[in-house]
Amino acid sequence: MLAQIETSWGPFTQSHVGMMLWIIALPLLAFGLQIFVGRRLPRQGDWLPTAAIFTALVLAATLFHRGIVLDPSPQLLLHSARDVPLGQRGWSLDWFFGGPAATTSRSRCCSTTSRP
C-alpha cells in the first residue's frame, strides 16, 4: 500500500504534498490571527499575511520547479493522467483534508494547477 502511494504521486514526495497543504493553510492561519489579534500586533500585523503569502509563494515555486521544470514528462503534464478507480463513487475528498482518502486520491501532476 505504501509503495503504491509513493509511486502514485509521480515526482512528488510526501513532503511536497505537505507543502500544498501549507500553501492553503498559511493564508488561512494568517487570516485567523489577523482578524482576531491583528490590531495588537506590531505594525497592525501587516507583516503576518504578507509573510504567509510570500512563504506560500516559495512553496509554490518549489513545487513548480519539482513538478514542471525538473520532470516535465508528458504523462505528468496530462490533465487526467490519474488512475481513478471508476467503480469507486461518492463524495471524493481531496488530499486537502489529509487522511487515508487523500493517499489514494491523487497520483499525477495536473498540468493546469501543477499539483499531483
Add this chain to the structure above:
Amino acid sequence: MLMVVTVVSALVHLFSIGYMKGDRLYSRFFAYLALFSFAMLGLVLSGNLLMLMICWEIMGLASYLLIGFWFHKKSAADAAKKAFLVTRVGDVGMLLGFFVLWSRFQTLDILQVFELAAREVEANGGHAPGWMIGAGLLIFLGPVGKSAQFPLHIWLPDAMEGPTPVSALIHAATMVAAGVYLIARLFPFYLFTPEVLLVIAILGAFTALIAATIGCTQWDIKKVLAYSTVSQLGFMMTALGCGALAAGTMHLMTHAWFKACLFLGSGSVIHGMHHHQDMREMGGLRRRMPVTYVTMLIATLAISGVPLLSGFYSKDAILAATLHPTPAYAALGHHAQGLLWAIPAVLLPIAAFLTAFYMFRMVFLTFHGEAKSGHAEKAHESPWTMTSGLVVLAVLSVFGASPWLFNLDLLGHHIWFDRLVVPMTYEAGRLALPEEAPEVAHGIAPLLISLLVAGGGILAAFLVYHWKRVPAERVAAAFGPLHRAAEAKYWIDEGVDRFVVRPLVYHWNVWMAVFDNVVIDGVVNGVGRAGRRVGAICGFVDKNVVDGSVNVLGFATQVFGAVARIFQTGFLTHYMTSLAVVVVIGLAMFGGAMQWVLIALLPVVFLGYVFLARRA
C-alpha cells in the same frame, strides 16, 4: 496557476503596505487579503467540484468585503452588493450544473467526471447527450458571472470603487481569472460538448469587442483598465471556446502579469494624484513618476501585443486559434460548425486593435503632454514598497511567457507553455495525450494579423492623442452613434436596471406585500383567532366546569347539612334511638367477632343512656 496567484498576491500584499498606510481599518484589510488568497489557492488546488464550489463562494465573500472595504462610501457599498449579487446569478447556474453532474455520475471528483463523461459519450455514439450539453452550459454561467462576460460583466467596472490593490488582486490575476480557470480545469469535459465551446467562443469574442469599445471612451483610469480586463477575459474565453487550452491559459498568465502591473501602476498614479482618477486632470506625469511610467509603458506594450513581450505570444496564439478553431477536438470527430466559427475570427482582431488604441490613449493622457491640473503638477513618485512590485511585474510582463527565454525561438513556434498545458483527446476509449500537440498554429497569417492590429492601434493612438494630427473630437464625431453608445456603455446598466432590477424589485415588493398580507398577517390573525377560541373554551370550562364543581359541592354540602339537621333534634332519646338503630344495623351487617363486641358494648351504651337521661 498556483505560481500566478501566489506571485500576484504576494506583490499586492507588499504594495498594500504603502498604499493602505494610515487607513482606519488597515489591519482588517490585510485579514481580508489573506482570506481572499486562501480561497483562491484553495480553488486552484481543489480536486473536486464540491471543494471548488466552496472556495469559489468564499472568494465571492472575500471580494465583497474587499470591494466594499470603504463601506462608508455609498458607491463602494453599492458596488460590493452589485458584485456579490451579479456573480451569484451565475453561481446558481453553476451549482445546478454540478447537481446535474452529481445526479448522473454520483461523483464530483473532477477527473472521475472526465472519465465518466468519456464513457457517456462513447455509449451515445460519439456525441454528448443533451443533459451533458445542458450541464456544460449551466456550469459556464458561473464563469460568465465571475469572469465578467457579457451580460454579467456589469459588476466589474463598478468594483473599481475598492482600493486599488484590490483591483489588482481581484481584477487582474485571481477572481476574474477563476472563471477562465474553471473552464480550463473542466476542459476535457467541454471537449465532449463542442456546442458549448461554440457558445463560449462567440460570447467571449462579443465580450472582448464590446468591452474594448467601451474602454476607448472612458476617462477614469481605473475604468479603462476595468473594461480592458473584461475585454481580455473575452480573449481568454474565446481561446478556450476555440479549443486552444494552452493559448487561453497562457493569456490568463501573461494577462495576470501585465494587468496587475497596470492596476498597481494606476494605484501609484492615483496615490501620486491625491486620489484623483480622471485622466483629463493628469498629463505630464512621466517626469514626476518615472518608475511608474516605465513599468506601465512596458505593461501597455505587452497588452497591446508588441513582439517579444509576453502578451504578444499569448494574443498571437489566440488569434491563431480563432483561425483554426477545431484542432483540439478534431479527434472527437466534430467539425467546424459553419459560419458561426468565423465570428471570433472577425471580432477578435478588431478587439485587439482597440486594445492597443485605448491602452496607449491611457498612457498618453496620463503621462505625456502638459500637466492639466494642480494635482498633476504636484504629483510625486510612490514609495519603494509600491514601485518594487511594479518593477517585478514589468519584468514578468516582458519575460513571463517569452519562448525565446527558453529556447530562443523568436517566432514562438514551440511555446514552452504548450508543454505545460497539453489538451487531450478521446481515443481508444479513454482520454489520451495526442501524439502531436495540436495548438501550435503560429503561421504567418495570424502573425501578420497580430502585428497589424497591434501596430495599427498604437499608431492610431499616436495620431490622435500624442501627435494630435487627428483631433479626438473628430474621431468621436466620425463614429457618431456608436461612440455615444460606447460612452454610455451601451446602456447595459440602464437596461439591466430597467428590465431586470426594477421588475425584479417591483415583483419582489408585490410578492412580499402578498406574503406580508397573506402569510405574516394570516399567522398573526390566526394566532389571535386561536387565542380567542382558547379563551372562549377556557371561559366555558371556568364557568361550567370549575364554577359548576364548586356550586355542586356547595349544593351537596347544603343538602347534606339539611339531612343532617333532621337528626340534630337536641333530644337524647333520639340520639340513643339512633345509636341503637346503628348498632342493630351493625350487628346485622358484620356479625362474627364484631357482633360480640357490639353486644358487649350494649350495657355501656345503656348505662350511658341512663346517666345522660338522669343528668338531663
